[in-house]
Amino acid sequence: MRNAQITGIGHYLPERVITNFDLEKIMDTSNEWIVGRTGIRTRRWVQHGDTLSGLAYNAANKALAMAGKTAEDIQLILFASMASDHAFPGGGCFLQDKLQIPGVPAMDIRNACSGFLYGLSVADQFIKTGKYDTVLLVGAEIQSTSLDLTTRGRDVSVIFGDGAGAAVITATDNSDKGILTTHLHADGRYANKLWADAPSVNDHPPLTKELLDTDRIFPKMEGRFVFKHAVEKFPEVINEALQTTGLGIGDLDLIIPHQANLRITEAITHQLKIAGEKVFSNIERYGNTTAASIPIAISEAVDQGLIKKDSLVCLASFGSGFTWASAIIRW
Ligand code: UT7
Numbered sequence: 001m002r003n004a005q006i007t008g009i010g011h012y013l014p015e016r017v018i019t020n021f022d023l024e025k026i027m028d029t030s031n032e033w034i035v036g037r038t039g040i041r042t043r044r045w046v047q048h049g050d051t052l053s054g055l056a057y058n059a060a061n062k063a064l065a066m067a068g069k070t071a072e073d074i075q076l077i078l079f080a081s082m083a084s085d086h087a088f089p090g091g092g093c094f095l096q097d098k099l100q101i102p103g104v105p106a107m108d109i110r111n112a113c114s115g116f117l118y119g120l121s122v123a124d125q126f127i128k129t130g131k132y133d134t135v136l137l138v139g140a141e142i143q144s145t146s147l148d149l150t151t152r153g154r155d156v157s158v159i160f161g162d163g164a165g166a167a168v169i170t171a172t173d174n175s176d177k178g179i180l181t182t183h184l185h186a187d188g189r190y191a192n193k194l195w196a197d198a199p200s201v202n203d204h205p206p207l208t209k210e211l212l213d214t215d216r217i218f219p220k221m222e223g224r225f226v227f228k229h230a231v232e233k234f235p236e237v238i239n240e241a242l243q244t245t246g247l248g249i250g251d252l253d254l255i256i257p258h259q260a261n262l263r264i265t266e267a268i269t270h271q272l273k274i275a276g277e278k279v280f281s282n283i284e285r286y287g288n289t290t291a292a293s294i295p296i297a298i299s300e301a302v303d304q305g306l307i308k309k310d311s312l313v314c315l316a317s318f319g320s321g322f323t324w325a326s327a328i329i330r331w
Contacts, residue, residue, distance in 0.1 A: 004127035005178030008168035010062020011299040012055050013044045023158055028151040034158050039262020043161030043287030045144035052085050053094035055164035056140040067168035071099040075132040077106040078122055080115030080139040080291040095138060113258045113319025115139055115291030120327055121182035123169045133171045139291035140164035148218035156219050161287035165295025181244045182327040183237055194221040194320040230260060230318040231267040237326040238316050245328050249274055254306055258317035259283040259293040307331050
């Protein structure tokens with residue numbers, strides 16, 4: 001049977017490093033609070049000149065190089081992001097323009113922290129059916145420019161970072177390799193537990209000068225509520241993938257959870273009764289990069305030799321929507 005396999009992976013982070021001590025200077029927070037509640041010590045934030053499609057382009061080129069492919073080999077672009085370079089069209093088209101491959105379909109996926117896994121599942125279906133042989137999947141975010149950088153928004157703004165990760169996914173005839181299973185879920189009842197209320201097309205007009213003076217334009221989160229659901233859904237969706245494939249937790253070489261909070265990662269490790277070194281974490285350096293977090297983590301795990309040929313890896317996510325998802329891949 002034909003399978004889909006990640007044959008190239010790459011990541012790119014903006015150069016500007018923001019420490020918790022930098023945040024202490026602009027809002028009422030502390031390094032101690034941020035490290036204790038989230039595990040985050042630094043994150044990357046863009047500066048003037050950086051663009052969303054630019055971050056994505058740099059990550060995509062690294063993934064293409066690893067796969068031994070060029071942009072001309074791409075038959076479909078999947079662009080997972082909460083953002084776009086402009087209000088519309090979606091970011092996939094701006095990335096496609098940078099890659100100089102006019103005519104190739106560019107599809108946007110807006111499922112926040114689960115965006116990369118939603119995209120992985122879409123790529124898997126298109127490749128398994130024989131429609132495409134080579135798909136570029138990117139998770140990229142610029143979040144720092146939309147945050148409330150005052151004490152009012154501190155619970156959210158200390159968490160999020162910018163970055164991009166990309167995967168080149170190609171067809172293989174070896175059914176033991178590649179994406180073995182994917183599982184996608186959503187529950188829109190809780191959409192307003194982690195969201196930005198405005199600008200909204202339901203307002204007439206969506207943008208007013210008054211609106212800009214309110215906090216409705218900033219991302220908001222009911223942190224404890226989100227946390228509670230995250231620690232429940234991560235193990236649930238990982239177990240769903242294990243049951244589908246008939247694998248046990250002990251068969252996995254590595255679990256890569258979306259990097260939401262170190263305490264969430266530790267809770268997953270505890271609940272699944274798996275050794276800490278088998279659960280990847282880089283949130284300390286990059287914070288929560290939403291759709292970019294899983295591909296950045298895969299790319300770093302490959303660079304660090306934690307993922308090698310034939311490694312069995314479980315990917316899992318939870319975030320705004322709510323959405324949650326998992327996949328098991330054999331590298
Ligand atoms: O990727 C999408 C999925 N996202 C998640 O899974 C995130 C889930 N949630 C969380 O990670 C945590 O809920 C947070 C890290 C966001 C917050 O941690 P918490 O332990 O749930 O804190 P809290 O929101 O209950 O706030 C505790 C206290 C409050 O003060 P009082 O009311 O106890 O006086 C907050 O005002 O901490 C205060 N606080 C802060 N203090 C210093 C909130 N943010 C900050 C801050 N610095 N940045």
